[in-house]
Amino acid sequence: MCEGVRAAGDAAAAADVDVITSSGRRRIPAHSTVLASASPVLESILQHRLKKERDAAAAGGKVRRAVVRIRGVTDDAAAAFVRLLYAGSSGDEEEIDEKSAAQMLVLAHAYRVPWLKRRCEGAIGSRLTAESVVDTMQLAALCDAPQLHLRCTRLLAKEFKAVEKTEAWRFLQENDPWLELDILQRLHDADLRRRKWRRKRAEQGVYVELSEAMDCLSHICTEGCTEVGPVGRAPAAAPCPAYATACRGLQLLIRHFSRQFRRKEEKAAAKAKAKAGDDDDKWGLLVKKVRVARAMSSLGKRRQMSCSQC
Numbered sequence: 397m398c399e400g401v402r403a404a405g406d407a408a409a410a411a412d413v414d415v416i417t418s419s420g421r422r423r424i425p426a427h428s429t430v431l432a433s434a435s436p437v438l439e440s441i442l443q444h445r446l447k448k449e450r451d452a453a454a455a456g457g458k459v460r461r462a463v464v465r466i467r468g469v470t471d472d473a474a475a476a477f478v479r480l481l482y483a484g485s486s487g488d489e490e491e492i493d494e495k496s497a498a499q500m501l502v503l504a505h506a507y508r509v510p511w512l513k514r515r516c517e518g519a520i521g522s523r524l525t526a527e528s529v530v531d532t533m534q535l536a537a538l539c540d541a542p543q544l545h546l547r548c549t550r551l552l553a554k555e556f557k558a559v560e561k562t563e564a565w566r567f568l569q570e571n572d573p574w575l576e577l578d579i580l581q582r583l584h585d586a587d588l589r590r591r592k593w594r595r596k597r598a599e600q601g602v603y604v605e606l607s608e609a610m611d612c613l614s615h616i617c618t619e620g621c622t623e624v625g626p627v628g629r630a631p632a633a634a635p636c637p638a639y640a641t642a643c644r645g646l647q648l649l650i651r652h653f654s655r656q657f658r659r660k661e662e663k664a665a666a667k668a669k670a671k672a673g674d675d676d677d678k679w680g681l682l683v684k685k686v687r688v689a690r691a692m693s694s695l696g697k698r699r700q701m702s703c704s705q706c
Contacts, residue, residue: 398565400705403441407510408428411426411427411461412426412427412428412446412461412462413425413426413427413428413431413442413445413461413462413464414430414461414462414463414464415424415464415465415466415474415478416463416464416465417465417466417469417470417471417474417475418465418466418467418468418469418470418474419471421471422471422475424474424475425461426464426478426482428442428446428462430481430482430614431464431478431481433652434481434484435481435507435508436508437506437508438464441464442462442464445462445463445464446462448462449461449462459492463696466478466503466640468502469496469499469502469503470496470500472493472496473496473499473500473503475502476492476493476496476502477500477504479502480500480512481509481512490509491519491546492515492516492519494519494523496522497516497519497520497521498532498535500512500516501516501517501520501539501541501544502534502535502538502539504516504539505539505540505541513541514543516541517536517541517544518543518563519541519542520544520593521534521544521547521548522530524547524548524551524672526551526555526558526562527562527564528550528564529551529552529555529559529564530559530562530565530568530576531564532548533545533548533552533579534575536548539545547637549582549583549586550586552579552583553583553586553587556583605642608642609642609646611634612642612643612646613646615636615643616643616646616647616650620632620633621635621636621643621647622635622644622647623647623648623651624647624650624651
């Protein structure tokens with residue numbers, strides 16, 4: 397027990413920075429090298445503060461630790477932020493508390509800690525609800541968190557009727573109509589993209605089926621299958637690999653169209669024969685009428701001759 401307290405005291409003594417929370421009641425000993433390596437913003441701040449303390453010590457002043465103030469969040473959130481910076485991106489992933497996740501995202505964005513920002517986005521996104529999605533979307537926009545913003549948009553599109561009934565949405569309508577319009581426009585665009593994607597997917601499926609059908613048709617016409625094949629070649633004894641999915645259906649269609657074609661040819665031949673018979677009958681009747689007319693004309697001429705001789 398004493399050894400643990402002594403080790404903690406040695407670590408605190410080796411620290412050269414004090415992180416002070418917003419309330420001022422909490423002072424967290426830290427090491428400038430750790431903070432500077434974790435955040436470029438803290439690195440810039442510490443360079444200035446440490447130089448100031450070194451200059452003061454060189455002038456004969458009292459040696460003091462540099463001070464970094466973390467404002468705008470609770471004391472617990474600030475302490476958790478420093479603890480996570482020490483753990484680093486490759487350390488054990490400490491679970492981010494639900495209450496401090498939003499504050500942690502703000503700190504990760506402000507101090508430019510990308511790996512912590514991604515973890516906060518995941519932690520907040522996994523707890524999204526219809527009640528919190530509007531506020532979370534605004535937070536994602538302020539903190540430039542695209543993954544979290546995308547998750548909010550998806551939840552809005554999925555549960556928009558439930559979101560419309562929340563107090564957050566009503567507050568948004570009354571106080572920020574431009575943001576409401578932006579959200580509605582995003583939902584509309586997302587719906588258009590979804591419909592376009594579904595249409596393209598359906599078209600792609602048709603093209604794939606057409607390609608398979610063309611391959612099967614080529615196989616049937618060149619090699620033959622169980623029921624249909626080229627002229628002069630016996631059908632295959634065993635079905636092809638695509639028989640159940642495409643080839644059998646194509647063979648049935650070919651046989652169906654072949655029967656229909658033969659029936660049409662038979663009907664056309666019968667009609668042609670009937671028409672030919674009708675033409676022959678008409679021609680015979682015409683010849684008969686011509687012969688009768690010629691006989692009547694000849695008979696008339698004979699009568700005229702006999703009368704003239706009388």
